Amino acid sequence: MAINNIYSAALMEHNAHPDYKYQMDNPDYQHEGVNPSCGDDIVLSMDVEDGVIKEIAFTGSGCAVSQSSTDIMSDLLTDKTVDEAYDLCSLFLKMIRGEVTDDKVLAKLGEAAQLKDISHMPARVKCAELGWRTCMTIIDDQIRGKKTA
Amino acid sequence: MTTEFVTPTTGASNTSTRDMLSKVIDIEGNPYKRDFPLLANNPQISFLDSAATAQRPKSVLDAQRDFYERLNSNPLRGLYKLSVEATAAVDEVREKVAKFINADSPDDIVFTRNATESLNLMAKSLGGSILKPGDEVVITIMEHHSNLIPWQQVCRQTGAKLVYMYPDKEGFLSDEEIETKIGPKAKIVSVAQVSNVLGVENPVKKIGERAHQQGAYFIVDGAQSAPHMHVDVKDIGCDAFAFSGHKMFSPMGIGVLWARKNILEKMPPMLTGGEMIESVTEDDAVWAELPHKFEAGTQDAAGIVGLGAAVDYINSIGMDRMEAREHALVKYLAEQLSQLDFVRIFGPKDPAQHTAVVAFNVCGIHPHDVASILDASDVCIRAGHHCAMPLMTWMGVHSTCRASVAMYNDKKDIDQLISGLKKVWAVFNGDK
Numbered sequence: 001m002a003i004n005n006i007y008s009a010a011l012m013e014h015n016a017h018p019d020y021k022y023q024m025d026n027p028d029y030q031h032e033g034v035n036p037s038c039g040d041d042i043v044l045s046m047d048v049e050d051g052v053i054k055e056i057a058f059t060g061s062g063c064a065v066s067q068s069s070t071d072i073m074s075d076l077l078t079d080k081t082v083d084e085a086y087d088l089c090s091l092f093l094k095m096i097r098g099e100v101t102d103d104k105v106l107a108k109l110g111e112a113a114q115l116k117d118i119s120h121m122p123a124r125v126k127c128a129e130l131g132w133r134t135c136m137t138i139i140d141d142q143i144r145g146k147k148t149a
Numbered sequence: 150m151t152t153e154f155v156t157p158t159t160g161a162s163n164t165s166t167r168d169m170l171s172k173v174i175d176i177e178g179n180p181y182k183r184d185f186p187l188l189a190n191n192p193q194i195s196f197l198d199s200a201a202t203a204q205r206p207k208s209v210l211d212a213q214r215d216f217y218e219r220l221n222s223n224p225l226r227g228l229y230k231l232s233v234e235a236t237a238a239v240d241e242v243r244e245k246v247a248k249f250i251n252a253d254s255p256d257d258i259v260f261t262r263n264a265t266e267s268l269n270l271m272a273k274s275l276g277g278s279i280l281k282p283g284d285e286v287v288i289t290i291m292e293h294h295s296n297l298i299p300w301q302q303v304c305r306q307t308g309a310k311l312v313y314m315y316p317d318k319e320g321f322l323s324d325e326e327i328e329t330k331i332g333p334k335a336k337i338v339s340v341a342q343v344s345n346v347l348g349v350e351n352p353v354k355k356i357g358e359r360a361h362q363q364g365a366y367f368i369v370d371g372a373q374s375a376p377h378m379h380v381d382v383k384d385i386g387c388d389a390f391a392f393s394g395h396k397m398f399s400p401m402g403i404g405v406l407w408a409r410k411n412i413l414e415k416m417p418p419m420l421t422g423g424e425m426i427e428s429v430t431e432d433d434a435v436w437a438e439l440p441h442k443f444e445a446g447t448q449d450a451a452g453i454v455g456l457g458a459a460v461d462y463i464n465s466i467g468m469d470r471m472e473a474r475e476h477a478l479v480k481y482l483a484e485q486l487s488q489l490d491f492v493r494i495f496g497p498k499d500p501a502q503h504t505a506v507v508a509f510n511v512c513g514i515h516p517h518d519v520a521s522i523l524d525a526s527d528v529c530i531r532a533g534h535h536c537a538m539p540l541m542t543w544m545g546v547h548s549t550c551r552a553s554v555a556m557y558n559d560k561k562d563i564d565q566l567i568s569g570l571k572k573v574w575a576v577f578n579g580d581k
Contacts, residue, residue: 007522007576023336037536038517039547063515064577124521 005123006117007064015064020074024057029142032060033060033134036125040066044134048143051081056135063127065118071132072112077135089132095119098126172553174470176482179559183460186210188557195528195562195569197482199498199552200240200345200373200506202395205459212458213400216451224450225424225441226451236486237468239450242457249460250371250390251381252407259413260453264372265295266408267391268339270443274416276337279366282308285334287365288338289314289322289351290543291344294536296370296391300339309336315543319497320347323471325354327359330461335365335512336383338340342374342385345495346535346551348503350374357386366412372396377475377505388412394452398459403452413439420445442515471556478564486552491574495549507555508535511573516550519573526569 034041047055058072061067065095073092077085092112092121098119106113118128125141168528184187184206188196196204206565216238222231224239230271243255252258261267276286286300290313304311305432314330316322331338353369354396361366368389371380375503376397382390389408395401418425418436425445427435436442445558463471486509495508505563511519523530531551543546553565 007518028308037533040517041547061515063517063521065518065521087555103476121521123524124517127517 011068013069016067018071020057020071022057023059031134031136032045033132034129039105040130042070051083053077053080065124065127066130069128074132076110076112082139082143089136096125174474175251176342176477176560181557184517185557195565197552198529200530202530203398203555205398209398209455209458211321213451213455216454222275223447239453242349242453243459244406245460251383257407257410259302259440260448261404261406262402263404264391267297267404270419271389272303274419276303280307280309284309284336285312285358287312287331287335287338289340291540292341293345296339316525327356331363332357333363335363337366339368341370344509346537346540348506349497350504351387352364371446378472391562394456399454400452402449403456418442474556475505475554478504479559481564483507508549508551514577516548519550522573522576528566528569566573
């Protein structure tokens with residue numbers, strides 16, 4: 001696995017200049033996601049109107065993979081319905097774990113599909129997943145109000 | 150042409166001998182790598198994570214295998230020759246380990262799984278039976294979680310207070326801090342001899358003297374010292390000493406606790422069951438003699454034999470020579486790192502004050518990214534909180550990179566790290 005495939009220009013750009021990394025005022029929903037093994041720590045905030053994500057942003061610290069992955073996710077999920085967002089998160093996790101590899105299916109993830117190769121780097125899977133897992137937790141626990149298995 | 154300065158090993162650690170040796174040690178040469186199959190078979194790898202776990206020499210792997218092939222039987226139990234030999238093999242290692250740390254009696258050597266279990270045993274068994282509300286347990290902020298959480302837990306259970314000693318910015322504990330924090334309420338003081346992050350060697354003799362003046366027990370976590378320096382529990386003056394085999398070339402899963410006999414005698418066992426009893430009735434049990442009281446269930450006898458082979462390996466090289474080589478290596482490592490203007494080193498400014506480990510960060514680049522990109526150059530370092538989260542908080546960082554050396558490393562390993570770090574910087578910042 002060539003490391004340079006992961007640290008692409010696009011990923012480095014999201015890491016250096018994240019568009020969605022800021023503190024939202026009084027967000028409807030907020031959750032802190034942590035990777036205990038590496039200390040990555042993000043707080044994801046979200047405003048939802050009529051079942052559509054109107055604004056999403058994050059704060060916190062972590063590696064380039066976790067930060068840029070969360071930034072790419074925020075871009076993808078803006079203006080999506082909560083259900084669409086949940087399915088996209090779910091698809092992203094399947095891609096990162098190597099369970100879905102079909103590029104046609106993964107095209108739905110847009111730019112996030114570029115993180116596919118992380119599925120070959122087990123040590124970095126958790127970094128890439130952090131934002132997406134945190135988003136699913138918000139939808140499960142706070143928006144749908146129930147935990148799913 | 151590889152030359153190694155040869156000197157007879159002396160008993161006690163001697164700084165001037167080490168310094169003298171480190172001047173003539175040839176870190177370009179490496180007569181040791183060939184002893185370690187993983188390193189010999191993977192010459193492209195620069196393994197700089199021995200503080201997490203060391204590699205094992207062939208002699209250790211052979212000893213472990215030999216136990217299963219030649220002696221396998223349950224020590225202590227059988228009355229047949231195999232079991233008698235297996236028992237003798239375990240006893241022999243107990244003696245070797247006692248000598249290795251200059252303990253009086255092999256009966257005071259308890260085999261555990263690792264330093265973590267040894268320290269848990271002290272916390273639960275000694276701490277759990279003597280601590281009362283208002284008592285104090287004193288540790289340092291630089292403890293590995295293994296010498297921190299067990300005390301946090303036992304303090305919570307007993308109502309005792311956990312007190313931290315804080316070093317200066319470079320990692321050195323002052324006399325004043327030691328005297329202020331170890332007061333009359335202190336009942337247990339437990340300190341790492343060497344920090345697994347900062348690499349500093351703590352003044353354990355001084356801390357022990359203060360602890361004993363105040364009537365406290367003094368426990369030393371030797372996980373990062375036993376692999377790298379002469380340990381003399383009498384000279385340190387501690388009441389207990391814990392270390393892991395796997396950081397000093399042994400198999401994983403074998404560790405050691407030494408404690409003074411009178412303390413071990415009054416400590417209750419942490420685990421109970423087979424092999425740790427004298428007699429059992431329906432309502433009661435009488436514990437076995439030391440050290441078996443603390444070794445419930447079948448021990449990892451092959452691991453113990455492996456530990457014995459590791460001690461033999463260290464003795465065959467000589468701790469003085471190992472220490473001198475590692476000293477020269479870590480000095481070169483810290484010096485080379487400090488020449489990179491985008492690297493910030495933690496711990497002592499003086500490279501010579503680092504024992505085997507150097508923690509550092511690359512400006513603006515998360516340690517996990519650093520370690521991942523270094524991995525592409527076959528450089529193995531640790532990145533994260535190093536099981537020392539309170540220390541990270543105190544240092545004001547989330548995590549760091551850490552490179553650590555053992556005597557099987559050489560100059561090339563460190564040069565590979567340095568050129569790898571230049572690549573890391575280039576990936577993030579271009580070839581500026």
